[in-house]
Amino acid sequence: xxxxxxLVLKEDLGHTNFEIVERKGQxxxxxxxxxxxxxxxxxxxxxxxxxxxxxxxxxxxxxGMMGGKCEVEFGHGKMIEPIRVLLNGRASSKFGNTVINVxxxxxxxxxxxxxxxFPMLNFEKDVRIIYEVSEGSSPGGVKGHESKxxxxxxxxTLDDLNELKHLNCNDTSMGCAFYGYSxxxxxxxxxxxxxxxxxxxxxxxxLGSDIKIMGFREENKVSITMCIPQLxxxxxxxxxxxxxxxxxxxxxxxxxHNLYPNVQLDLYINTRDKIDENNTDLYLxxxxxxxxxxxEGFVGRGNRMGGLITPRRFYTMEGICGKNxxxxxxxxxxxxxxxxxxxxxxxxxxxCSVEMIGQSGQPLSDPFKITxxxxxxxxxxxxxxxxxxxxxxxxxxxxxxLDEKYPMC
Numbered sequence: 003x004x005x006x007x008x009l010v011l012k013e014d015l016g017h018t019n020f021e022i023v024e025r026k027g028q029x030x031x032x033x034x035x036x037x038x039x040x041x042x043x044x045x046x047x048x049x050x051x052x053x054x055x056x057x058x059x060x061x062x063x064x065x066g067m068m069g070g071k072c073e074v075e076f077g078h079g080k081m082i083e084p085i086r087v088l089l090n091g092r093a094s095s096k097f098g099n100t101v102i103n104v105x106x107x108x109x110x111x112x113x114x115x116x117x118x119x120f121p122m123l124n125f126e127k128d129v130r131i132i133y134e135v136s137e138g139s140s141p142g143g144v145k146g147h148e149s150k151x152x153x154x155x156x157x158x159t160l161d162d163l164n165e166l167k168h169l170n171c172n173d174t175s176m177g178c179a180f181y182g183y184s185x186x187x188x189x190x191x192x193x194x195x196x197x198x199x200x201x202x203x204x205x206x207x208x209l210g211s212d213i214k215i216m217g218f219r220e221e222n223k224v225s226i227t228m229c230i231p232q233l234x235x236x237x238x239x240x241x242x243x244x245x246x247x248x249x250x251x252x253x254x255x256x257x258x259h260n261l262y263p264n265v266q267l268d269l270y271i272n273t274r275d276k277i278d279e280n281n282t283d284l285y286l287x288x289x290x291x292x293x294x295x296x297x298e299g300f301v302g303r304g305n306r307m308g309g310l311i312t313p314r315r316f317y318t319m320e321g322i323c324g325k326n327x328x329x330x331x332x333x334x335x336x337x338x339x340x341x342x343x344x345x346x347x348x349x350x351x352x353x354c355s356v357e358m359i360g361q362s363g364q365p366l367s368d369p370f371k372i373t374x375x376x377x378x379x380x381x382x383x384x385x386x387x388x389x390x391x392x393x394x395x396x397x398x399x400x401x402x403x404l405d406e407k408y409p410m411c
Contacts, residue, residue: 007372009385015377016353021186021219024311028198029119029211029231029291031067031299036411038087038115039065039301039324044404045111046093046104047327053100056163057400059155060093062108062135062324063301070128072287072294076243079234079288081123084130087112091135091324094155105133119211120289122235165329169367169396171360172326177335178316179307181343182353182377185265186219189226189258191309196257197230197250208236208246210290224258227270231287240277243284247271307336309409316355316375323410327403328396331360335369337399337408338392345388346376353377356389367393 026033042062050058071083089112093104113125123129137155153162160166183191196202197213210231218225230250237243251271258267276283288294302321305311320332327333339356346354355375360366374385392399402408 006369007374007382007386007389009380009382010373010375011377011379012355012375013377015355015375016180016182016184016187017377018184018314019219019221020314021184021217022313023184023186023190023217023219025190025194025215025309026304026311027194027211027213027215029289030214030304031069031212031291031293031297032301032304033299033411034119034291034293035065035067035299035301036304036321036323038067038112039063040406040410041115042089042108042111043324043327044406046107047404049102049107050094050097054097054160056160056166057326057328058094058097058102058157058163059326060091061326061330062089062091062093063321064088064090065324066090066298066300067293068298069293069296071296072289074234074286074288076234076240076286077238079122081128081288081294084128085123085293086130086132088132089135090132092137092155093135094157095137096156098158104135108135109133120291122289169329169365170363171331171366172329172362173331174360174362175320175332175335176318176357176359177307177320177322177332177337177339178318178355178357179336179340179343180312180315180353180355181308181340181347185262186217186224187310187312189224189261189265190215190217192261193226193254193257206246206250208232208242209250210287212287212291212293222264223266223268224262225268225270226254226258227273228254229285230271231285231290231292233290234286234288237286240284243286244277247275305411307340307408307410309411316357327400329366331362331366334366334396334399335360337403337410338396340408341392341399342374342389345392346374346380346385349388350376350378350380350384352380366396369393 039062047057066088068086070085095104212231214229216227272285322333322336325333335358343354343356357373358369359371361370
């Protein structure tokens with residue numbers, strides 16, 4: 003394993019004086035798409051494991067949300083046109099002679115997702131499913147000669163699942179992640195998680211889930227711009243709206259001060275609000291998410307592995323949610339990078355970033371290249387041992403993904 007690892011000292015890792023950090027909250031259309039895609043993959047994987055003893059081939063990483071149309075007023079709201087959900091990707095629809103009702107499985111999981119996140123909606127009436135899941139093997143076959151993958155999405159037996167014998171990269175791709183959050187990363191990540199927690203919303207029932215945070219830090223000066231939706235059902239007039247906005251602003255200031263007392267904070271909330279005699283431009287919603295009114299989201303357009311958008315960190319455009327949790331190179335290397343970085347941080351007390359490259363058809367456990375960056379010098383053998391232990395046990399990582407152990411978005 004050591005021959006593939008390069009250890010790089012990067013002293014400014016997590017310590018720069020200028021930061022830009024964003025998080026699209028739980029109810030943002032992109033985050034909803036990521037989360038749903040991952041839940042579809044997990045549900046399908048668990049079904050296949052239970053009935054056939056292995057995760058069958060699938061990818062649901064092209065899932066999207068397309069906004070509906072909503073009528074909103076103080077104290078009341080309703081959908082006029084449904085939210086459209088694109089269920090897209092590929093999946094094995096049978097194993098041997100056993101047919102899998104993939105469509106029913108995915109729609110049931112989607113219904114559960116909407117019932118959990120948007121209980122005010124009538125799923126049958128307010129959500130329209132666009133179902134485009136197909137099956138089809140990857141390229142490789144030539145007319146007259148079958149590819150080794152000709153049963154990729156139509157396995158007859160477990161022998162047709164080559165990854166059970168040789169767990170190889172499905173693609174030439176890369177993954178990366180970091181651990182050891184900076185000042186602004188801690189603020190943005192923990193603030194959104196707190197505001198969208200069930201505990202917090204018990205006492206703030208008016209608060210929607212499409213909370214978006216954009217943070218900028220220069221030295222100890224932090225500017226936070228936030229979009230915070232209010233649920234029209236629980237807001238009776240503009241005075242209540244403004245009171246809620248003022249109340250949440252004071253809470254946010256206290257929350258950030260408790261995290262970092264020396265930070266000089268500028269806070270901006272719902273900067274597009276316009277209060278006039280018509281009250282026409284307020285972030286007042288029926289569902290708490292902009293998917294109710296035309297906004298759209300798709301997998302891979304939001305938070306990266308670890309839950310943040312950090313353009314000044316190492317970065318991959320890989321949309322990992324919904325991808326196969328057994329062998330998909332980009333997904334598995336993002337998660338493995340996160341685990342390795344976290345273990346190095348916890349063992350050595352250093353900020354850590356990890357990058358991995360995998361080559362199609364080569365062993366998943368033996369990346370073409372691993373680069374590990376730390377902000378302090380550490381022992382190479384420690385990194386090698388941690389990376390080797392993680393990469394040699396992808397079966398454990400796969401099961402932990404199905405248990406939703408990691409912050410995928």
